[in-house]
Amino acid sequence: MRLLYLWILDYRKIKQQGFSFSSDLNFTITPKPNDNGYWFDIDITLNEDYQDIFEGASISVTGIVGKNGSGKSTLMHCIKMLYGRLPRLTCPLIFSFLDPESKVVSTYFYQKGGVEEMMALPVTLKTTNQASGKYKFENPRPYNINRMADDHGRVNGLNFEFKNMACGYVTNSFERHPESIYHGIQNYSTTFLLDKYLNKQVTKLENKAIQKPAKIDKKILLYHSHLTDFYNEELQSNVRFLAAPANAVLIHKLNLPEKMTISFNFDDYDYLIDNDGQHSLYFNNAGLAAFHKKATNQLYVDLDKKRAFVDILYLCAFYHSIRHNILKDENFKGRDAVKDALKDLVENAEEVFPEIRKFMDGLQIKQDDEQVEIVHQILGKKLQNALDKATMIDDNLYLKDLQSFVFKIDYNLLGLIFNVFQLKHTEDIIFLNYSWGYDGLSAGEEAQLNFFSRLHEIKRAVKDKPLMLLIDEGELYFHPQWQKFFLTWLLDCVKIMFAKNQVQIILTTHSPFIVSDLPKQNLVFLRKDDSGNCGLPSDEIQTETLGANIHELFTNSFFLQDGLMGEHAREYIQGLIKEIKKTRKITREKYHKVYKNKVNLIGEQFLKTKILELVASKADFNLIDEIIESRSTELDMLKSIRNQKKNDQN
Structure with a gap:
């Protein structure tokens, strides 16, 4: 089963927002008020520009892109709750899944059973002939929550069970999000693994104190000792991954130890x-x-x-x-x-x-x-x-x-x-x-090893189940050269490690290299709206991303505003320009003493030339002669190159 669409009523900073994880189907949801709240119309059309670049139905990839605070991690957390703890989620959802083998699309909407504040989300579904010719669309089904059933509650109304699928979550970042609440998934975030380890140690100490209250060790275990042992558990995971014969090709390609x-x-x-x-x-x-x-x-x-x-x-x-x-x-x-x-x-x-x-x-x-x-x-x-x-x-x-x-x-x-x-x-x-x-290993090399080792641990746990693989900034710690290869490495890993699984990958990223490895149809663009909530851009992203030049991506205002220059450099250059403009006259001596080295630091040649022109407008005769001489040297060099090319042609 593959997640195609998720509409969220109110989860943290996501308010009445829908997200499509399908490359070939377009979802449009329209809320319509009625006596009991809202009715939702979902229109599904076929993406006529769709092209599969992942070699078949066993792998799909969606990238989530947005600035810090735009809601990438929040969306990830909601998906983790969907797969692992839907009965405990106090936010009504609408979601659609695809069975890749039967080509059946099933849509579900919350009806009842949650906390009092949860609103029912009745749905009608409309599809085009083109979409219905490729897929079979079932009528929307309501799902109901029984929060009192079992330890984690129960969901009724689904024609599948989440326990027959698997969800894995991987990130190398160390963050304050309480990862311990996400049960029912294979959580291999650094935060969760460390919490799990420390909780295990605390439980051992408590049991020891209960069993032998008269012989409690008065020595407190040093925190460094706990971190050392946690690090050694990570080491065992690393060795399991590196020692597995099936991973030999991947290990060689990644140049792992x-x-x-x-x-x-x-x-x-x-x-x-x-x-x-x-x-x-x-x-x-x-x-x-x-x-x-x-x-x-x-x-x-x-x-x-x-x-x-x-x-x-x-x-x-x-x-x-x-x-x-x-x-x-x-x-x-x-x-x-x-x-x-x-x-x-x-x-x-x-x-x-x-x-x-x-x-x-x-x-x-x-x-x-x-x-x-x-x-x-x-x-x-x-x-x-x-x-x-x-x-x-x-x-x-x-x-x-x-x-x-x-x-x-x-x-x-x-x-x-x-x-x-x-x-x-x-x-x-x-x-x-x-x-x-x-x-x-360097920090980046160790992050790379830990990342792929954790994927190996997920494979050991999920066996051959269909897998939703959530990756939050997997390229963290990577040099830009490695970011260029990240998606290729990831796909190679999935093809080798998860050869028998249906795998859906949803990853968040800040890297333009990863964005340029995915077509626009495989990307979800997020933007923080004026109220600080997560939203989709109101204007369509015009840039075609697959194979796009990194500099061209950066010039798009969605990725980077106010140019490609670092802010500190921009302020430095603006200050230099203001200083030159305020100066009435610049002598040759003053230029060498105050301005020459400052101007020479600037790497953008066009900008440097313009600043020299500004200096020349304030310069005395001696300084102008020096500037002319330096520019003449540049012209002579260009003439020499031109003459050489002319001789080569003859």
């Missing part, structure tokens, strides 16, 4: 050195420093990378355990004098890593000791089994730095990643880090 570097840091060791005597240490700084030097030297003796990975893992866990006072008698089974054994290990061990492993493997898990459990998980068999399966890459980076290990991104890496980053860190310092490739 094919390698991951997992690295270790010695922050816990540095902390111990910097805080000598402030923790339960069993040795002094000098002894610990000598031990650390011996351990790191032994890392380089055996260049077996996976063995080195395990060795350094144990070493970092060892320092972590000392720092958090885990290595004490009650955490070891059948062992006394842990303090003496630890002191002997640090001061006398010749083969450091076998001794560390033997010592750390003696740790006993206690259910009420989160720190011991974390260390035990890090050193457990699951992680080491996952490491055995993962593909480590032999390269120069490893040879230079044994604290960094490069892995091929594939399904074998998933096990390692899930074991490493499923841990919830209770301090703001962790000793395992990762980066993509060798040098990591």
